[in-house]
Amino acid sequence: MRAGAGWVLGLALAGLAPGPASAGDGAPATQENQQHGPSQFALQMRSASILVEQAEYAEAARLLARAMAQPQFAAAAPAERRQALVLAGALAITLEDLPAAREYYLQAVDAAPGHAEDWYWLLLLEADMGMLEEAAGHLAAFARRWPALLDGTEADFAAFDALLFGQLVHGLDKDAPVRLELLQALFDSGGDWNGRGADELWRELALLHLRRGDEAATRATLQRMRSPDVLVALRSDARFDALVDRDDPRFDVARANAARIATLRGLADARPRDLGLRVALGYALLAGGGNAEMLRLADAVLAPPAMPGTEPFDDMDELPWIINLRGIALRRLGRIDEALVQFIRAAGHQGVDPPDVSHALNLGSFQCELGNPAAAIEAIAAADRMSGYGRVVLAEIQHCAAWLQGDRDAARTALDYLREHRGDGPEPWLRALVREDRMDQARSGLLEMLASDDHRDKALELLQQYRAVAPLSGAVEVEARWQTLLTLPEVLEAASRVGRVERHGLYRTTGT
Numbered sequence: 001m002r003a004g005a006g007w008v009l010g011l012a013l014a015g016l017a018p019g020p021a022s023a024g025d026g027a028p029a030t031q032e033n034q035q036h037g038p039s040q041f042a043l044q045m046r047s048a049s050i051l052v053e054q055a056e057y058a059e060a061a062r063l064l065a066r067a068m069a070q071p072q073f074a075a076a077a078p079a080e081r082r083q084a085l086v087l088a089g090a091l092a093i094t095l096e097d098l099p100a101a102r103e104y105y106l107q108a109v110d111a112a113p114g115h116a117e118d119w120y121w122l123l124l125l126e127a128d129m130g131m132l133e134e135a136a137g138h139l140a141a142f143a144r145r146w147p148a149l150l151d152g153t154e155a156d157f158a159a160f161d162a163l164l165f166g167q168l169v170h171g172l173d174k175d176a177p178v179r180l181e182l183l184q185a186l187f188d189s190g191g192d193w194n195g196r197g198a199d200e201l202w203r204e205l206a207l208l209h210l211r212r213g214d215e216a217a218t219r220a221t222l223q224r225m226r227s228p229d230v231l232v233a234l235r236s237d238a239r240f241d242a243l244v245d246r247d248d249p250r251f252d253v254a255r256a257n258a259a260r261i262a263t264l265r266g267l268a269d270a271r272p273r274d275l276g277l278r279v280a281l282g283y284a285l286l287a288g289g290g291n292a293e294m295l296r297l298a299d300a301v302l303a304p305p306a307m308p309g310t311e312p313f314d315d316m317d318e319l320p321w322i323i324n325l326r327g328i329a330l331r332r333l334g335r336i337d338e339a340l341v342q343f344i345r346a347a348g349h350q351g352v353d354p355p356d357v358s359h360a361l362n363l364g365s366f367q368c369e370l371g372n373p374a375a376a377i378e379a380i381a382a383a384d385r386m387s388g389y390g391r392v393v394l395a396e397i398q399h400c401a402a403w404l405q406g407d408r409d410a411a412r413t414a415l416d417y418l419r420e421h422r423g424d425g426p427e428p429w430l431r432a433l434v435r436e437d438r439m440d441q442a443r444s445g446l447l448e449m450l451a452s453d454d455h456r457d458k459a460l461e462l463l464q465q466y467r468a469v470a471p472l473s474g475a476v477e478v479e480a481r482w483q484t485l486l487t488l489p490e491v492l493e494a495a496s497r498v499g500r501v502e503r504h505g506l507y508r509t510t511g512t
Contacts, residue, residue, distance in 0.1 A: 041070045124159055135168055183208065235251060281297065282322065364383075373401035396431060400432075
């Protein structure tokens, strides 16, 4: 689960405390005022809660199941049934029985639908179980009922973030009706995800409206987009030509990044305990070439707290990303050894559970670019629990290390994996082909991307001309071939049929 099971159980126990029923729950939340005293069901509920406090979770779950099999359970007030079901669901999560937990939470929202936390845990369970359509439907319902809770600033709803929304939006079939329902519900909620924005999602929504021929809805969606990365995507994609005036200052990419920096600075000043805002600000600073300011930002975040033993931010799990951004700034300033120390530090950070494998992958990539294959393999040795995209990044690092070591069998294995799974991320496959100097295959792959509705936007992104730094010592030859690939006449001609290539005064926000 995205949050610790113990936390879920604590919330469930807190919900057992007597108190007013939520709006719409109906009857009172207890049977103890009846003429004959507490029911057998109520007594078993009390016993189950005591067992939970004693950490006898399996026995508590069994007792609770027996309690809910009592006739009194079906006749109980909605609030009382909901309490039992939520506790049973939290116990099932603790005991790692996610299907049972989901069934309990389904019954809980049916018994008393006015509790946001129950919908929240239900959709998180479904997302973790790969039930993306069901999770998307419940998230759309949540967005319509409680739009103010979607920004992730409420501690009890901290798992609402871009990763979850992206998992659902990008994991669903592009034409699934629930995908449009979810995106529209999120858009209509009016949230901006605590100042970070969700322009990548709004672009997906705009594409859906565009494919349906709904120009008014497409224009309304475009009006909210301010992210420089998304503006680049809109400018470069011919599908938006009738709706995007590239001479309009609103679509000026450098201007948008400067505005984003100013906005995020203000929000960070107003919310001194929000580390995620500082990470977002760091990305914007690096995109604009503000390496020195990024270092000052990182130094301020990483300074010892004013009160020893306290945590200066509410979202300390973001700390490795500040360290990672500090490494990128140092790398761009040519301070390579210092940058490597930061990437090692981010990858070894122990403050996140489960560890974020992104930092191990970043370190492995950096070591490969330095020409250190053994160190790259060591960096990714413990990488686990990855998305499909994470696995193709891992395979590209394995390919790089094998190629540098002259292990052609291992390189072939990695390349085969990248070819078979290029739908999860085609760029690592292309880079592996370029590394082996298979330029004809790389050209064909890039042309295939440009012709694909699913990967055209990624191909156009790769072709855009951004500010860049000199390649590291182990990547000079590969980078030269890569630039050759991106400027082949047949590639540029294919790009001109579906969009355009422009020069931008920013750095790409991905990579070092």
